[in-house]
Amino acid sequence: MDRRRLFASLAVIVMVVGASAVFFWWVFSADLALETVLLRVVLTAFLVFLIIVIFRHFSLLWLAYLQQVGETVRSRDERARPGELPPVSILVPAYNEAKVLDRALQSLLRLDYPGYEIVVVDDGSGDGTLEVARRWEGDHGDVRVRVVTKANGGKWTALNLGIEASRHPFLLCMDADSRLEPGSLRAAMTHFRDPDVGAVAGNVKIENRDRPLTWLQALEYVEGLNLPRRAQSFLAAVNIVPGPMGVFRRSAVESVGRYEGDTFAEDADLSLKLISAGWKVVYEEEAVAWTQAPRGMLDLLQQRYRWTRGILQAVRKRKELFLTPFPDFPLWMSAFQLGFEGFVWPALNVYAHLFFALVLLFYEAGPVILFWWILMLAMDVVVALVTVSMEEEDLRLVLAALPYRLFYLLWLDVAKVFATVEELLNLEMRWDKLQRMATGGEVES
Numbered sequence: 001m002d003r004r005r006l007f008a009s010l011a012v013i014v015m016v017v018g019a020s021a022v023f024f025w026w027v028f029s030a031d032l033a034l035e036t037v038l039l040r041v042v043l044t045a046f047l048v049f050l051i052i053v054i055f056r057h058f059s060l061l062w063l064a065y066l067q068q069v070g071e072t073v074r075s076r077d078e079r080a081r082p083g084e085l086p087p088v089s090i091l092v093p094a095y096n097e098a099k100v101l102d103r104a105l106q107s108l109l110r111l112d113y114p115g116y117e118i119v120v121v122d123d124g125s126g127d128g129t130l131e132v133a134r135r136w137e138g139d140h141g142d143v144r145v146r147v148v149t150k151a152n153g154g155k156w157t158a159l160n161l162g163i164e165a166s167r168h169p170f171l172l173c174m175d176a177d178s179r180l181e182p183g184s185l186r187a188a189m190t191h192f193r194d195p196d197v198g199a200v201a202g203n204v205k206i207e208n209r210d211r212p213l214t215w216l217q218a219l220e221y222v223e224g225l226n227l228p229r230r231a232q233s234f235l236a237a238v239n240i241v242p243g244p245m246g247v248f249r250r251s252a253v254e255s256v257g258r259y260e261g262d263t264f265a266e267d268a269d270l271s272l273k274l275i276s277a278g279w280k281v282v283y284e285e286e287a288v289a290w291t292q293a294p295r296g297m298l299d300l301l302q303q304r305y306r307w308t309r310g311i312l313q314a315v316r317k318r319k320e321l322f323l324t325p326f327p328d329f330p331l332w333m334s335a336f337q338l339g340f341e342g343f344v345w346p347a348l349n350v351y352a353h354l355f356f357a358l359v360l361l362f363y364e365a366g367p368v369i370l371f372w373w374i375l376m377l378a379m380d381v382v383v384a385l386v387t388v389s390m391e392e393e394d395l396r397l398v399l400a401a402l403p404y405r406l407f408y409l410l411w412l413d414v415a416k417v418f419a420t421v422e423e424l425l426n427l428e429m430r431w432d433k434l435q436r437m438a439t440g441g442e443v444e445s
Contacts, residue, residue, distance in 0.1 A: 049352050053376070056345070057383055063231035067283070068390065070234065085189050087115040088247070089166030090174060093158035094133065095123040097176035100292075101132045107179035109140050113186050116172075118145045121162045124152030129176075155243075156259040156266040163250070163258060171248045178244035178291045179207075187286035188247040198252030198279025199271065201229055201238045202245025202287040203391070212400075213300065216408045217293040219400045223387040226285075228341060230390070233283035237275045237334035240268045240311075245289030252279045263317070264429070265310025268338070272314055275331050276321065285391060301415040308419035309429055311342045343420050346413035353410055380405045 090108055094101055101120075108118055120133040133147045148165050150158065159173060170192065172185060180202075188200040203226060206218035225242075232238045241248075246267065256273040263269045275281050294300040321335035360369045384401040388394070422429070 049348065050375075052348065053379065056340075057379060060227050060231045061383065061386060063234045064227055064387075064390065067230050067234035071285070085114055085186065086170055086192075087117070087168040088113065088170045088172055088185060088189065089162075089168040090116055090118045090172040090185075091159060091162035091166060092118065092120045092174055092176050093123055093155050093162060094120060094125065094129050094176040095152065095155070095158070096125045096127045096129060098125070098128040098132050100177045101129060102136075103179055104174070104176050105133075105136050105145070107181075108174070109143060110182050111180065111185050112182045113189075114142075115168075116143060116185070117166070117168065118143060119162045119166050120145065120147045120176075121158040121165070122147065122149040123155065123158040124150060154261055156261045159259050159266070163253065166250075169250050171250055171253065173243070173246045173248065174289070175243045175291065178204075178289045180245060181286075181288040181290075184245060184287040184289065185247070188245075188284045191282050191284060192247075192249060194280065196278075196280045197236075197282060198249050198274045198277075199238075199241050199281045200247045200287065201233075201241040201271075201281065201283045202247070202289045203283070203285045204242045204244045204289050204291055205393075206293045207290040208292045208295070211295060212403070213297060214293045214295060215397070215400050216404055217300070218394075219384060219388075219397045219404055220408070222391055222393055222397065223384055226283075226391065227387050228337065229283040230285070232281075232334050232337065235330035235333055236280035236282055237330045238281040238283050239271050239275065239334045239338040240265075241271045241281060242289075243267050244291045245287055247287070249279075252277075263310045263313035264306050265314055268311050269314040269317070272318055272321075272335070272338075275334060276318060278328075297411070301411065304412050305415050305419040306429070308342060308346075308416045309423045311338065312420060312423045315339055315342070342416070346416035347420070349409065349413045350417050377402060377405055 092101075092104060092108075097104075105118065105120070118136075120136070122130040122133055130147070130149055136145045137147045138145060146165065148161060150161055162173075163171065170189065172188075174180065184202060188202065191197050191200045204221055206214060206221050209215050209218050229238050229240075252274055253270070256270070256277050259266045259270055271281055294303055315335070315338060318335065321332060322339065356369055356372065381398060381401045384398045384404070385395075388397050
């Protein structure tokens with residue numbers, strides 16, 4: 001890791017510890033009538049929530065830092081001993097993707113990789129997707145594009161059909177609304193020189209940064225999704241291999257029974273099956289996939305609602321993981337982090353906002369609340385700066401940290417809480433596929 005990233009990580013630690021110390025020194029030295037039971041409860045709540053926030057940020061950043069150091073060493077060793085790259089089958093499941101399929105296939109044909117095939121699986125589309133795919137069928141230099149079609153049955157059935165139709169020992173699964181950087185596959189495949197690696201999660205980034213909401217999602221992908229994957233990769237237990245870019249060892253996928261359709265998050269379900277079976281699942285930051293984000297708040301909330309219910313379904317299938325931290329501690333940590341980030345943290349965040357709003361409304365604690373928000377915003381800005389620097393992303397994303405904290409995360413967490421409650425009550429769920437646009441449109445990931 002270079003000095004800039006090391007200093008940024010140290011800055012986070014200093015900021016968190018220093019700001020927390022100042023906050024509690026100020027609270028307990030102020031004239032706030034601490035003898036009241038209510039105020040003691042309020043201050044205890046502040047302390048507990050702050051400890052949770054600090055532990056969350058620090059653990060993710062520290063593990064991500066260790067992963068970055070280890071990845072630097074691994075990359076240097078790989079360059080010193082370049083090896084043979086095995087052939088790969090690229091699977092592209094597509095349902096009503098006629099407007100975006102061309103650009104996805106164009107990006108695949110530009111990959112810097114010696115041997116691969118492309119299998120497009122049309123899942124009973126009604127918008128001309130099959131016709132678009134047929135135009136690409138055939139040989140393109142050394143790359144052959146094949147097209148298979150079936151009646152509509154869901155993404156998981158399309159992926160399984162693609163596995164059956166493919167020929168090579170490694171599989172790259174890619175959403176049809178995404179596009180890959182030319183070096184993505186080569187970077188991901190170096191991990192499979194370790195025979196225990198079953199899957200590699202790619203680095204997903206938001207492409208359509210044309211309005212405030214999509215800028216906030218771009219920051220969320222860097223800070224809220226890729227940072228946890230970095231941390232989990234240090235444990236070789238990434239719990240969600242994302243749909244836009246995931247590479248798998250065929251034998252690993254076959255050994256756990258391929259994809260299943262009993263959750264709304266087949267990616268999370270397969271990832272948990274792999275790490276539960278003892279396979280390593282890691283993250284590769286240079287395996288970059290660009291995807292388009294929902295441009296409306298309602299579409300975004302619907303997307304995250306579905307993700308949350310799907311993740312909870314995948315976790316409920318493996319409840320025993322939470323009860324056995326040993327002997328496989330990395331697996332337990334990955335499962336715990338998935339549950340915490342998916343359900344516990346959103347509920348805590350919503351509860352904290354409601355609790356502190358009531359305190360502010362009915363009791364004279366305005367200065368305490370204000371200092372609290374300043375502290376939280378300061379931590380968010382520094383964490384955003386570190387994560388954006390790690391990925392060498394656009395530094396303007398750091399400016400989104402303020403609205404990210406003030407309203408974006410809260411709205412998402414409210415949607416997640418409702419999704420969790422409705423899943424626990426086993427209420428029926430229905431979601432509509434978002435409309436695609438040829439450039440910069442609304443896309444369901």
